[in-house]
Amino acid sequence: MSSLTAPGPAKVKGRGVKRSDLLPYLGSKLVAALVSFFVTLVIGFVIFSLMPADPVRTLTRGRPTSEAQLAQIRVQLGLDDPVWERFLTFVGNTLKGELGYSWQFQQSVSSLVADRLGPTLLLMGTAAVLSIAFGLWLGVRSGWRHGSLFDRIASSTSLTLWSVPTFWLGMILLVTFSVGVGPIPSLLPAGGMSDPSLPQEGWTHVADVARHLVLPCLTMVLVVFAQYVTVMRTSIIDEMGSPYLLTARAKGLTDDAVRRRHAVPNALLPSVTMIFMHLGILVSGAITVEAVYSWPGLGYLTYEALKIPDLPLLQGTFIVFSASVIIMNLLADVVYRFLDPRVRAQ
Amino acid sequence: MSGSGVDTLNPFLAFFNGALDIFGSIYPTLNSLDENGKPGPYLAESWTPSEDKLTWTFKLRDGLKWSDGKPITAEDAAWTLNLIMTDAVAGTANGSLVSNFESVTATDATTLVIKTKAPQANVIYASIPISGIPIVPKHIWEPQAKNLKDVKNDTFPVVGYGPWTLTEYKPEQYAKFDANKDFILGRPGFDHMIQQSFKSTDAAVAALRSGQLDYINGVNPTQFKALQTDKSLLTVQEVGNGWTGVEVNHNARTRTGKKIGTGHPALGDPVLRRAISLATDRKTLVAKVLDGMGVAGSGYLPPAWPQWSWKPDAGQETPFDLAQAAKILDEAGYTKGDDGVRVDPKSGRPLELRLGIHSDDTADAGISTYLKGWLETIGVKLKIQTLSMSALNSDLAKGDWDLLMDGWTTGPDPTYLLGIQTCATLPKDDGTGGNTDAFFCDKAYDELFDKQLTTFDQNERAKIVAEMQAILYKADVDQIHFYANTLDVARTDTVSGLITGQPDAQGMYPAQTAFWSYLKAAPPAAKPAAASAEEGGGGTLWIAGGVLLLALVGGGIVLKRRSGAGDRE
Numbered sequence: 036m037s038s039l040t041a042p043g044p045a046k047v048k049g050r051g052v053k054r055s056d057l058l059p060y061l062g063s064k065l066v067a068a069l070v071s072f073f074v075t076l077v078i079g080f081v082i083f084s085l086m087p088a089d090p091v092r093t094l095t096r097g098r099p100t101s102e103a104q105l106a107q108i109r110v111q112l113g114l115d116d117p118v119w120e121r122f123l124t125f126v127g128n129t130l131k132g133e134l135g136y137s138w139q140f141q142q143s144v145s146s147l148v149a150d151r152l153g154p155t156l157l158l159m160g161t162a163a164v165l166s167i168a169f170g171l172w173l174g175v176r177s178g179w180r181h182g183s184l185f186d187r188i189a190s191s192t193s194l195t196l197w198s199v200p201t202f203w204l205g206m207i208l209l210v211t212f213s214v215g216v217g218p219i220p221s222l223l224p225a226g227g228m229s230d231p232s233l234p235q236e237g238w239t240h241v242a243d244v245a246r247h248l249v250l251p252c253l254t255m256v257l258v259v260f261a262q263y264v265t266v267m268r269t270s271i272i273d274e275m276g277s278p279y280l281l282t283a284r285a286k287g288l289t290d291d292a293v294r295r296r297h298a299v300p301n302a303l304l305p306s307v308t309m310i311f312m313h314l315g316i317l318v319s320g321a322i323t324v325e326a327v328y329s330w331p332g333l334g335y336l337t338y339e340a341l342k343i344p345d346l347p348l349l350q351g352t353f354i355v356f357s358a359s360v361i362i363m364n365l366l367a368d369v370v371y372r373f374l375d376p377r378v379r380a381q
Numbered sequence: 382m383s384g385s386g387v388d389t390l391n392p393f394l395a396f397f398n399g400a401l402d403i404f405g406s407i408y409p410t411l412n413s414l415d416e417n418g419k420p421g422p423y424l425a426e427s428w429t430p431s432e433d434k435l436t437w438t439f440k441l442r443d444g445l446k447w448s449d450g451k452p453i454t455a456e457d458a459a460w461t462l463n464l465i466m467t468d469a470v471a472g473t474a475n476g477s478l479v480s481n482f483e484s485v486t487a488t489d490a491t492t493l494v495i496k497t498k499a500p501q502a503n504v505i506y507a508s509i510p511i512s513g514i515p516i517v518p519k520h521i522w523e524p525q526a527k528n529l530k531d532v533k534n535d536t537f538p539v540v541g542y543g544p545w546t547l548t549e550y551k552p553e554q555y556a557k558f559d560a561n562k563d564f565i566l567g568r569p570g571f572d573h574m575i576q577q578s579f580k581s582t583d584a585a586v587a588a589l590r591s592g593q594l595d596y597i598n599g600v601n602p603t604q605f606k607a608l609q610t611d612k613s614l615l616t617v618q619e620v621g622n623g624w625t626g627v628e629v630n631h632n633a634r635t636r637t638g639k640k641i642g643t644g645h646p647a648l649g650d651p652v653l654r655r656a657i658s659l660a661t662d663r664k665t666l667v668a669k670v671l672d673g674m675g676v677a678g679s680g681y682l683p684p685a686w687p688q689w690s691w692k693p694d695a696g697q698e699t700p701f702d703l704a705q706a707a708k709i710l711d712e713a714g715y716t717k718g719d720d721g722v723r724v725d726p727k728s729g730r731p732l733e734l735r736l737g738i739h740s741d742d743t744a745d746a747g748i749s750t751y752l753k754g755w756l757e758t759i760g761v762k763l764k765i766q767t768l769s770m771s772a773l774n775s776d777l778a779k780g781d782w783d784l785l786m787d788g789w790t791t792g793p794d795p796t797y798l799l800g801i802q803t804c805a806t807l808p809k810d811d812g813t814g815g816n817t818d819a820f821f822c823d824k825a826y827d828e829l830f831d832k833q834l835t836t837f838d839q840n841e842r843a844k845i846v847a848e849m850q851a852i853l854y855k856a857d858v859d860q861i862h863f864y865a866n867t868l869d870v871a872r873t874d875t876v877s878g879l880i881t882g883q884p885d886a887q888g889m890y891p892a893q894t895a896f897w898s899y900l901k902a903a904p905p906a907a908k909p910a911a912a913s914a915e916e917g918g919g920g921t922l923w924i925a926g927g928v929l930l931l932a933l934v935g936g937g938i939v940l941k942r943r944s945g946a947g948d949r950e
Contacts (some may be wrong), residue, residue, distance in 0.1 A: 089771065089774055089775055089778065090771070092774050092778070092816075093770055093771055093774055095396055096395050098477060098797070099477040099797040099800075100476070100477050101476060101477040101480050101818070102814045102816070103476070103478040103480075104472060104473070104477055105814075105816075106813075107469045107472070107473070107476075108473060111470070111530070112475070112899050119884070121604075139397070139657075140388050140389060141387050141388060141389045141530070142389065142531075142533060150552060152487075154669050157552075158845055170605045183714070200857075206583060206922035209583070209587050210587060211586060211590050213588070213593075214587045214590045215591065219929070221590075221591040221592070225584045225585075225591060225593055226577075226579050226580070226584040226585070226587075226588055226589075227554060227555070227577060227578075227579075227590035228554060228582075229553070229554070231549075231555040231557060231575045231577060232575060235549075300721065309713075325580070326580045326581055327580075327581055327583075327584060328584060329553075329578065329579045329580045329584055331551070331552065331553040331554050335553070335580060336553075339386070342741075342770065343771065344771055353818050
């Protein structure tokens with residue numbers, strides 16, 4: 036008995052050590068994230084302050100504007116303040132959660148971002164879930180039977196789609212399914228997020244938005260899923276020669292069970308990194324897809340801001356995008372610790 | 382139509398054409414623009430200047446009501462104009478339009494008196510739809526006047542008066558309107574209108590072809606040609622309200638005459654500028670860059686406003702003549718170097734010129750390719766620089782350029798566009814305060830500019846404006862290449878009467894400004910007007926109600942030139 040109980044306390048002790056390890060681990064990661072965020076703030080400010088921008092002339096172009104009016108707008112937009120003062124205001128406001136005041140939309144950047152966040156998350160989120168699920172599934176299947184006809188078709192199709200320009204693919208899908216080509220009738224709307232002539236609430240609205248979501252989402256998925264196919268396929272192939280799979284087979288498990296219970300969980304780790312990277316850039320939207328389908332998201336807002344350039348808006352979106360990447364990296368680190376014993380052991 | 386979307390629904394702050402288009406539909410103005418593009422009655426029934434031309438008395442209509450039922454009086458107009466005159470924030474967008482106003486008073490409910498500091502011939506253009514000042518209801522705006530900067534004006538329906546009432550708006554998605562059935566200038570043909578925003582014209586065209594939209598404007602020539610073959614669509618070309626051309630930096634300088642910038646000194650020589658103009662085949666540019674859908678350029682003001690449009694007399698126009706261009710350069714001593722590039726005899730510098738073009742404009746790219754070929758034939762080398770709009774603006778202000786592709790559109794009053802060629806728009810010595818494009822400054826031109834501003838007979842004024850354009854034409858500093866037509870397409874099965882006016886001999890329609898074309902649009906005569914079905918207000922009835930969907934094609938790079946109310950590129 037004693038020999039059996041002996042490992043007990045050791046085990047408990049071991050766990051205890053790990054728990055106390057967790058806090059410094061989290062702490063160090065958190066500090067690193069905060070440092071990254073501050074560096075991002077500085078970089079963001081420097082980049083956007085160095086841009087040659089006289090927004091007043093670009094904003095007022097073609098509108099009869101007097102010299103006094105131009106001067107007044109300059110004051111209104113805070114362009115007359117010295118750079119250091121603008122930097123301090125910028126950092127202070129960001130810490131307070133205020134992202135500045137957009138030059139072209141003449142309203143707070145936070146409210147603009149908040150307005151566009153929903154549509155972007157809906158589009159990118161749906162596309163991400165679908166491409167992750169579909170890509171991983173296809174990757175596992177292809178890897179497990181690599182060299183087979185299924186593998187060859189799946190790999191070549193996904194890689195072809197991966198190399199197709201998003202804009203072009205979007206246009207092809209648009210013409211095919213919205214205008215209709217040959218026997219294919221006009222099936223789906225060409226753009227926008229909803230049909231304004233329908234009620235903007237209730238189930239009708241949900242169904243309508245879903246209909247509008249199909250083409251942009253499909254475009255994103257078709258372009259993105261190849262990454263998951265490739266990574267997952269490679270990891271599965273790597274795992275296939277491992278002795279533990281041989282053991283599992285020797286236990287008499289079915290091929291399916293070996294794949295699902297043993298190979299996939301271990302092969303999943305590289306994909307997890309990719310998933311979190313993907314989630315990190317989720318909020319930044321997809322400029323091309325949003326532009327092709329007139330999807331009112333953050334990607335397009337950024338593009339609009341660049342044209343002026345609307346520096347506070349660019350800074351604001353830059354911070355939001357950077358913050359989401361930093362947060363997702365932090366989460367990835369934490370999740371990795373739980374998924375991969377090797378990280379815990381470090 | 383808008384290349385630049387909606388920036389804000391606050392009419393005191395908005396600059397972008399998308400917003401101005403909306404205001405044109407939902408807020409009244411003192412004058413309208415009649416279907417010929419000239420000032421006509423709207424809130425004001427009549428207007429008379431005093432003997433000394435310093436006082437204008439507007440007689441306003443009686444009995445009009447804001448959409449919330451309160452009467453529209455001269456006090457609303459006086460309050461709006463006074464606020465813009467006295468409050469810097471309120472003057473953000475339209476301050477310059479009232480800068481010569483001494484006072485504005487409502488002497489009674491239907492009389493508005495505007496006193497100006499100096500005689501001003503274009504007072505009747507100060508409050509017209511889209512390019513002028515919208516009048517807002519005092520009772521709604523007065524309580525908000527203190528925080529005007531933060532007013533989003535997004536409480537729906539927006540209280541106003543116009544052919545339409547704005548009932549719903551989602552940024553970058555759509556704006557919904559209900560018809561004002563009692564609109565004084567005519568009841569709209571549809572009960573509802575939705576303007577939908579599309580980021581790409583290709584998607585808008587797809588939406589039109591699939592029946593999602595009934596009308597789109599501002600398509601590009603290639604799309605237009607493709608749609609012309611579709612029997613279910615009506616394609617319409619309107620004469621352009623803007624020009625595209627090249628600016629020549631003929632020695633940039635400040636108001637005090639101090640030279641600035643890095644412009645090539647040889648461009649100060651009228652002979653070289655003339656040679657560049659002679660080496661530009663405007664007809665080919667129209668044919669190749671616009672697919673024939675435009676008019677070759679000459680005068681400074683676009684053909685959409687025929688009352689101001691000017692052409693050189695027969696025999697006076699600059700022809701396309703490469704041999705003549707080479708000849709005058711030879712005669713002026715610009716000899717060719719070993720590499721075939723001519724050399725400026727005064728500075729000894731080869732004629733290598735930078736041409737700045739907009740990075741987001743395919744027309745600029747097309748034009749620059751042709752120009753490069755033509756100019757190289759006459760021994761002038763072009764270095765094409767693709768720049769963003771803000772970089773281009775920044776270079777322009779500093780005079781760090783030789784040639785720039787440029788474009789302007791204008792509303793019906795030519796004052797502002799003519800004004801940017803006056804000496805007053807040159808920058809100050811510290812680089813600020815400038816609003817010029819070619820750094821043009823000519824005393825005779827300035828005198829005519831002042832004179833047209835105080836000439837109240839519009840025909841006499843047109844003659845002066847013509848003289849000014851002749852001076853500009855001769856100076857060759859703003860070389861106008863063409864006026865692109867505005868290209869619109871409508872579905873014939875769902876909309877009729879959208880385009881008003883008769884096409885001319887070339888099949889071109891007059892420019893449709895303000896709300897006229899939407900106003901007259903109606904369901905096709907064969908179908909019963911579904912307007913009454915809408916009375917129930919059920920959401921799905923919107924479809925049955927024959928909704929006019931109007932694409933607001935935003936962000937279309939090529940389209941920006943055709944923007945509504947004056948858009949400088």
